[in-house]
Amino acid sequence: MGRSRPFHRFTPAERRLWQAYPTGAWVDLREGRDVDAGSGGSWGRSRIVRAEVITALLLSRRDDGSAWVPGVRLAGARIVGDLNLSDATVEAKIHLLDCHIAGTVSLNDAKTRGVRLRHCDIYRFRASRATVDGLLDLDRSAVHAGVRLDNARITGQLRLSGLRLGTPGAAPYRGGQPGTSPPESSRWNGPEGSEEPRVWESVALWAGGLAVEGGAFLRDLRATGGLRLIGARFASGIYLEGAAVAADATPAVHADHLQAAAAELGAGFTSDGTVRLRGARIGGVLSFHGAVVRAPGRALHLSHLQADELILLPTSVEGEVNLGYSRFGVLFDRPESYPAGVRLNGLTYESLRGPATLADRLTWLRRDPGGYRPQPYEQLAAYYRRIGHESDARRVLLARQRARRRTLRFPGRLWGRLLDGLVGYGYRPWLAGVWAVLLLAAGTAVFARWQPHQIGLDESRHFSAFVYTLDLLVPVSLFEQRGAWEPVGWTQWLAYGLIAAGWILATALIAGGTRVLRGSHAP
Template sequence: MLAYAELSEIEQRVWDGFATGAHVDLRPEDARAEDPRDGAEDPCDGAAWGAERTVRAAALHALLTSGTPGALRLTGARITGRLDLADTAVPHALTLTGCHFEQPVMLRGAQLRSTGLVGCRLPGLDGWLLRVDGNLFFEDSVIDGRLTLTRAHITGELRLSGVRLTARELVGTDTPEGPDGPDGPAGRAAALPAGDVWALWAGGLVMEGGLFGRHGLTVRGGLRLVGAQLGGGLFLEGAELHNPCGDALSGEDLSTGTMMLSDGFRAHGPIRLPGATVRSRLSLHGAVLDGGRPTGGDPADLVALDAQRLKAGELRLTPAATPTGAVDLQEAQVTVLHDHARSWPADSRLDGFTYTSIHPDGDAGTLAHRLDWLAALPGYAPQPYEQLAAWYRKIGHDDDARRVLLAKQRRRRHTLGPAGRAWGRLLDATVGYGYRPWQAGLWLLLLTALGTALFSGGGQQSTQSGGGSGTPFNPLVYTLDLLVPIGGFGQRSAWYWTDYRQTVGYLLVAAGWVLTTAAVAGITRALNRN
């Protein structure tokens, strides 16, 4: 460890300021009144800073591990060598602002108090198993390399707002800007490494506060938060994530109170949240979701949002534009769903998706929109229809619920064989699969009128032997006797035909059984609110 006498003049100045907790600013005199984050000086240019602004990482290590009480507050320094605090307990507050690090920072297994690397340039940071008793701030920094916080524990907040974070594999690569940038064909076709490219590797991260990556956060590479526990929430309003060859955000089994991917949030690559738990609100309001480049080049593999088995109190799925790629909510459970006409791409996967209530915006609240929504689902699955019908029944719209269930039966019909489809069409035309029992009444009236007219022409034969008098023939009552399968009016047993009308009578008997049974089933279904 370096002794005080081995330090340069600048390093001794830093050491003296540490002992008193004073702020040491190494910037030129005319720049010290400026906020180091206002862009007046770019820490990325720090490699050209001279000896009057150079501090060795070894000197900072000696200072922070000396056991001397104090606090490090340093601005505008070029830090040479590797700052290695692995497995080190640092009981001091640490704030470095507008500094240029020449080598990645090593904090693996370190124990720190509140730490800020604000407006700095770093070629990566390894904080595997890092413990921070307080906040960890990287606001407005440029991190050209992976930020690793795997299984780290932070009792306060993690702030990434304004950060430019680039995965190590992408450092030095160019992505086109403008119309042919990440949003366009040229950006998607740019030569990028294959496989997983992670800018933030933070699986198993545990936080008691929130993770803030609001307006200005730009990420090239993916954010990996698998199994993370973010007690205070995840806030990425206005952030931009570019990882078209991999996942923009991977949050499998993530647990948090609130997740805000909204207000201009842009993802170029899938958002994956299978098994995630969001106790309050998951908002995608005003977001742009682009699934990026499909795996293997197959458009069927293009996924914008994978939220299978998600559990959320409220899901606000109201993006700025229809997502490019599938939206997968299979087996997800939400209490309140907000959506609008642009929420659902052609490939929306909703089998097993349950919700307690829907709060639609605009035309999304109409039954016609909901039926189109379900009709667009790939393949047939009964659960989405039954779930929507249950919601309509809950709010007292029983007629709408029956129309949804009728649409379900019509969709199911396309999965049947020729005989099943034919029978289904007959049930649909006659009684609307039992959800429109009044249609059976119309058919009964039509057949009654037809039979009455047909049997009024005479030619009937009496079943009485010897031609004795019996029940007088009445064509209306005779027709009703054929159509009503239960009971009888004595006409069918007293009279018969020997011509084609006998065959018509048999057909009316069969039609009566079908229509009456369907009508009874429909009435029973209505009474049971099914």
């Protein structure tokens, strides 16, 4: 390997690393059990490696035809300075274990092979627009001033399991004495052209536009700032089981338009802040089974989302859930999944699963903070009709009419109550039969006791109280009894009431039947 030595003096650790690089052999500087990278600022000279030495090794070129695969494999080192590989093409692998890095690791716009920084204590990690041909691994590390992976491309897996993340605005400087401020060159000022650095400083993981071909594993991650994943693509899924994210000024998880084969935010996932996946596309399952989400106002913002299945079985949700205009193949939930309301307008689904009765589903529809909307009722009725539960579908549509009635002015509410009481808006036509039987029985009893006078004595007629009452109730006289008999005294008012009741029942049946026919074509 053609490598010049640009450094006049090496520390003992640097000399060992320089000699081991051509073969990629490990250089282990760990002393006994002192492997806590968080205390690496106190490690002595025997464990110090300057970042510029590592940079010089990684950017050197092979020209000796050696069959060895070079690489930096370093354990237990105290790395001082910024490890700056921005814009570089790095052909060697990087594997740091239990190292303390007081400066910034920068891979902005770089092209590199696998990068592994495991169990390390790092001030800041930046890999915007980088291309990593292989694995990017920060498992069990601590990054105090945030990770940036926006518009990066990773052909292997992204491993951030057990990572401890701070935000640029809150993290203390780890490279100097306690309580000191970072140098001007290390301070976070937001992205280029940003006029609102405070918003950017509250984001612990900035990964908008990130593309990962392998799985993205963020299990047991701990972040004291938001995860920004807008437009990110995870071809093999993203997994946050057991992760805990706490954010104040921004959503805890901001992943609008995310695309993933699957997304697991359950099994102990905890969020102090909104989880927002507006417009996301999940090819498989999006799961919140066993999650805890707490946020003032809106806890889960899942509107305009598409997923094969949404499993909404959290341990606890404190805040509103928004499912508006989303599309799911299967919605697996339970009534207690929505403690503070749920927005449902525009939601469509093929199947419902979970321990919810029809009464629970009707309560679910009534908990929309936006008030009455017809579409959620029609969607639920269509689902029940599709699975052959026609009676349940009618009950849902009846509940829709009752909910709509509460939005009308007084005349409309009055007419609605009349329709509801007489025929159940047409979804309970048997009620009209009950009313007709009651009126027919009452009229028959009265007119049998107080028989009307015959009109036109030139012919003899036999009076039947039952037929006479029935003729009064039918809007159009069928038995020619109205014109043949004249009620006397107060029974005249009963006759007028029976005629009016007949017209009202007929009108209610026609109006209700029209609603039934219209509702049968609901989506």
